[in-house]
Amino acid sequence: MAFDLDRAPLDAGYDDPPKRMGFFTDTSICIGCKACEVACKEWNAVPEDGLLFTGMSYDNSVGLGADTWRHVAFVEQRKPLGHQETGARDMDFRWLMASDVCKHCTHAACLDVCPTGSLFRTEYGTVVVQEDVCNGCGYCVPACPFGVIGRRETSGTAAKCTMCYDRLEVGQEPACAKTCPTDSIQFGELDELRERADRRLEQVRAAGASSARLYGHDPADGVGGTGAFFLLLDEPQVYGLPPDPVVTTADLPSMWRHAGAAALVLLAGMAVAAWRRGR
Amino acid sequence: MSNQTDVRLDDAPGLRTEREATPGSAGRGGRSLRPPEPEAESYYGLPVLNGTPWSDHDIAGYLFLGGLAGASSTLAAAAELTGRPALARAAKVAAVGAVGGSLYALIHDLGKPSRFLNMLRVFKVTSPMSVGTWILSAYGPQAGLAAATELTGRFPRLGRAATVGAGLAGPALATYTAALICDTAVPAWHDGFREMPFLFAGSAAASAGGLGMLAAPLAQAAPARRVALLGAALECAAAVRMERRMGLTAEPLRRSRLLKAGQALSVAGALLGQGLGRRSRVAAMAAGAALLAGSVCTRFGVFHAGTASARDPRYTVEPQRQRLAKSRAERDLT
């Protein structure tokens, strides 16, 4: 079972592909307006996802799935934000908002496990579902370590953020980044965004937000770095993100070896059991 | 923080844009007057993962039937080669029935069953389901041919070849399903990927043995009894080792009553088979039934333990945080 995960997405097989494109979502300037959620749905004709009052601060979209491709998390904490002064209470308080989206992983489990080739890597290095190919096996759903992709009830097929593949092809930025009122969602060439993010992190920390960190920008992490990465102001799990996700297929070679061994054991066991004399 | 305004009325390029805004920088706050809250470990207790959209009947059933089919074919081949025609015939019929059922379950669980054949667009070594599909399409026809020739009695040579072929492909069919569920982010499945194939192989063998005992005359059922015993032993050994190695994410497995029942039934069935089952046809049939039931319970147990582990963010977050802490510690050492 020799295959080299680390060559993805370089083994995409495109002739002189464009630079890899990505999102840098800077949550420190997110105003939680949810324009990204709506612009995304409007462009991609994503159906309404239920009229549910959750009581989770101002978040009534709950999380990413087949019918929510951008999701703004709202976290109310009794912690300080930089040097911000928050008034009368004898306590610190901050209200974190963050727009989550498909990470378009360098090593994308959903793509790896898709048995039909419906999920594929585009020339921009993004990961996209080809709805016309998907047979709805749903394997990609448990494979995603971020809980991004889902299977749509109405169509029976998998659905998630495409980074507006069709817009990229005509040289336009994705709908969410286009609409973001404060430019919290930034779109561009991934390399450039990563540099920008490093500078930004220093700036935010210097401004007093010591808990600030980048998430998904490190090519050495478990998914080889993400095409959509974030500047967070607290631990990832606070926003509903896994702290150290690893693409499950990293272990697949070993899985195959174990499965093979088990198969041989079964074969041998059968043989022994059958050829042994006696009743 | 002191004021740092740089107002340029000429809008010259190179000015900082609003994305450089640093909210909260100019205040004087930031000194907590209350003890900090305990670290939140999740977002409103919601799962990190989206879990599986699979129905347990279809997929757990698929795991069971696939295992039964694969192991039965191997047993059939072994029986045929060692001159136990009745056992072979029973196993072949069982195999073709089981593989049919598993195929139905697989297709039935698709969101778009009409597109089942899209599975054959590609061969993806990175996708156990793709590999499995090809295994199935290699195994299925042979198993079918083996059973058909057996029942009709025609083309014996071809039948023999198909029987052996299916017998060799069988174990792959019985164990790839382990890779299938382990190759996900579901903690209780993924973390068990080393033992899961053996657990599945064992469970498959036990079920095939059970079926052999159930269907074959005592005189020819000896291999079935031994296979069942080996299978049950392998299943239990794998389960024990898995739970011991996995740590936190083993909790849902440990908590699973179905798994316990599965192992108990397998062991009981195997022992009963080796004991009374050698003499009494009734006992043998009871043992066989127990073994089959045991395998069913084991597969459903594994399936539900997995979905439970995906529902609770703790099983996703905790191990990852420990891993991070560990790697940090190592980094600090060096």
Place this chain on the structure above:
Amino acid sequence: MSGMGFSWPLLRQLTGKDRLGRAAAVKSPRTGEHPARTAAADRVVKSVCPYCAVGCAQNVYVSDEKVVHIEGDPDSPISRGRLCPKGASSLQLTTGSGRLNKVLHRPPGAADWREIDLETAMDMVADRIIATRRATWEWENKGRRVARTMGIASLGGATLDNEENYLIKKLLTALGVVQIENQARVCHSSTVVGLGTSFGRGGATTFLQDLQHSDCVLIQGSNFAEAHPVGFQWVMEAKARGAVVIHVDPRFTRTSALADLHVPIRAGSDVAFLGAIVNHVLENELFFRDYVLHYTNASTILREDYRDAEDLDGLFSGFDAENRCYEDDTWQYEGMHTVAASGERDEDYDRPAGSMPAGRPEVQGGTGVPLSGEPRRDETMRHPRCVLQVLRRHFARYTPEMVQRVCGVPPELFAQVCRHLTENSGPERTAEFVYAVGWTQHSDGAQFIRTASILQLLLGNIGRPGGGIQALRGHASIQGSSDIPTLFNLLPGYIPMPHAHEHEKMRDFLRADASCRGFWANMPAYLVSLLKAWWGPAATRENDFRFDYLPRLTGSHSTYDTVLAQLDGTCKGYLLLGENPAVGSANSRMQRLGMARLDWLVVRDLNLIESATWWKDGPEIETGELVTSEIGTEVFFFPAAAHTEKSGSFTNTNRWLQWHHRAVEPDGDARSDLWFMYHLGRIIRRKLAGSADPMDRPLLDLTWDYPVEGETAEPVAEAVLAEINGWDAEGRPLDAYTQLKDDGSTVCGCWIYCGVYAGGVNRAALRQPAAEQDWVAAGWAWAWPANRRVLYNRASAAPDGRPWSERKKLVWWDEEAGRWTGLDVPDFEEGKPPSYRPEPGAQGPAALSGIDPFIMQADGKGWLFAPSGVVDGPLPSHFEPQDSPVANPLYGRQRNPARKLYRHEDNRYQPSGEEPGASVYPYVVTTYRLTEHFTAGGMSRHTPYLAELQPEMFCEVSPELAAERGLVHGEWATVITARGAIEARVLVTDRIAPLHLNGKVIHQIGLPFHFGPNGLARGDAANELVSITLDPNSHIQEVKALSADIRPGRRPRGPALPELVLAYRRRAGVTEDTGTEV
């Protein structure tokens, strides 16, 4: 089986580079086959977002005559291509399945709608209007000519185009209708008074993009980030450049989350807070001395008989307790006095002869106050009666300790605000104030804005880059519907509507209202040009230009007075044009009860809003107080055209007129309000043609011949704009209002908009990309007046004409060229040098000197002290809201003595402060917007993409209050006042902190006001709880601060609901007199 067949991906995988089959090899033929809608569209139409007044530009993509996509236009200097969730959902708003395109009719007593065709419906409405008009026509009122009907009223216009507002005002006025109102009344009318009296014009003094040049942005009475998200990017720009951002608000909102300081304040206590900053600035001599001395009336000396609120325990001299109003003659400058003007203050009674009634806010509010004579000044500003010293004494008791007691703001936090504000003001720095309806909607709302104006004048921040006061407007054209007013008390360009008991002839009217100084002195030209625009050839000098065709006012005819008129049966017909009072107006129950008494009701909207369906499913039907079969109101529902289906201009919060072009024709019977008004007028005129009845003359003489286009015969909006702009005797479009004449040779529908069609070019449609011009963006759209972007910008230069500083230069005097120049169009006579001093007795603009930057003011100065124009006091004083759990610690008077009250069984007031029974309603309630919804929900609650984001009515309470009242997070709570009780889901949050007012703990309850029973996102309307209590200046309702009780669980259903409200009233001992003291 796609992808199989001859190009089997497996083969590509095995033969190509993508061996693992994860990319190129597995791409399906259909993928990438369909190009993006944006690229494939047949055409892209330039438009403007129809929601709030930021005025984000939109690109509307059309394929096969269908709108297929709407997104932001990156060329816009205001929005830079961005849209908030509402703007981003406008495709669903305009093309969603929820929209109706058939006319519905509900006959009196009927149980349900029936569809009728458009033509029949128009004919029926025309007949209703004619009949009601005949039946209710009123030639005289108390012996004075009024020539009007009180039987018909209309409401709405802020969501419509300027051109539509113009036709509404023009037609209805010609019909003799005076009860014409819109959202501006209930949103920002107090802004017109507050800013207008202080600076001369009622609009924001600056524009959104200029925020980026501010060193300190103080946001108070506004939830900027949530209500105007795209505008908020300019606060972030300022922040990126190091500005300090302060948010003063009862709640920690999405705005606070991005600010440096959040200052929690008790709703309704802002005057005390700002007044204390004024005191801090004065006591520590932190004001901008040169600016204050030359550009404000600080040095002006007041009359000896003036008495301050400090002397009379909350009253100023001249109070008429019987009529709850002031006579303002004692507030005048010494040696100068206001021309007698009466206004909406003098309600249905006659004033004692010889008295000097209060000034008229709509005049001064709009365009400065007429003055005459020479004021005395003391350049040292030490004279005990000079304004600065009066100001000092007035605010002396507004101390940090008082702020703690009244507002619940700790002194150290208050000190921080003072420090930032003063450190960032002066020649080198500027601070900007941003507010919205959190300031306007109070029983003394105009005084909130006055206090901020005083503060900004003292700090020298008006008319300078990064300074000023930004009034954030909430509707696409709410500024426009005030400029071209669908408001009862105004004519276009803030010319007052004439009142009945004087002004028989135009010259009396002009003598009364026109100033002899400043640009207001040209009012005769503005008014005559307007009358010519309306009655054309029929208006001649001989017949006084048909001034008598204008119906006359007798007191207040605001939308709330109209509700009372409906209840007492005077008002029989009602037009609702894109407004939803059944949810959006104070005491929405009274709104519905009023509508239930009507003969006929016409509702024009995109969706079936509550105001259209109350007769079958309103709350009163549920409680059994109303029975559908017994409701005699005949209801018409006309589907309206969306912004993408008509051309026209919106005036945004920058005062910029932005044109949006029609992208497609509306579906079915949906029509624009331009179409509705034009054809309604045409039909009525046809039906009345040849009538000899004098009451029909104004209608038949009306100029009403607009060109139409398309199969729907849509009037050409640009032709209406041309009339608004005006033309000269030869029919050439006018370039500026300075060309207007009072001899009848010029025509102009709205003098302040004169120039928008200069040279026959529609300047509202100008779209020079932001990237191709500087930040002032003079080439994008057109701003009134004269395309000036920062008002009063003469003040950005020192008296000598040089900028105060290089860093803050905007316009300056160019000595060589002998003219004013700079980055913006100078808001000053171009050739008037700084050295200019007027001859004694000079008239009009010539009477203002070269150092008088506030050219609409008769003395050319910014008003720290308002000698006239603000009817409840020349200086702001803190009064408690009408219903408040707190006793006023500053004055013996608990409430604003001049507030407007309505005694009515359904509008009971509550005991306050120390009054017995006050503890029955112990908590402060404040209402507000959410980003995800729009006003009364008519444009958001029917839209799935918005509804799912905020699906249900909720209330925000602190953990402490939840514990005190046993409220459970996520469960239900019931909020009760003397007017009603509503239920809401409970959101327990630290974001709404209890306040400590010297030991006394005050809990606040937050209620979004968007919800109602119709649509996808539903809930009880917060306005059920609110009383009708009005600011006497602007007739705006107090909805931002009241008191209530809250208890766990859902509200009772059926008759038990009113019973619960009554039980509370009994416990509190509420009577008709409660809270009505002077």
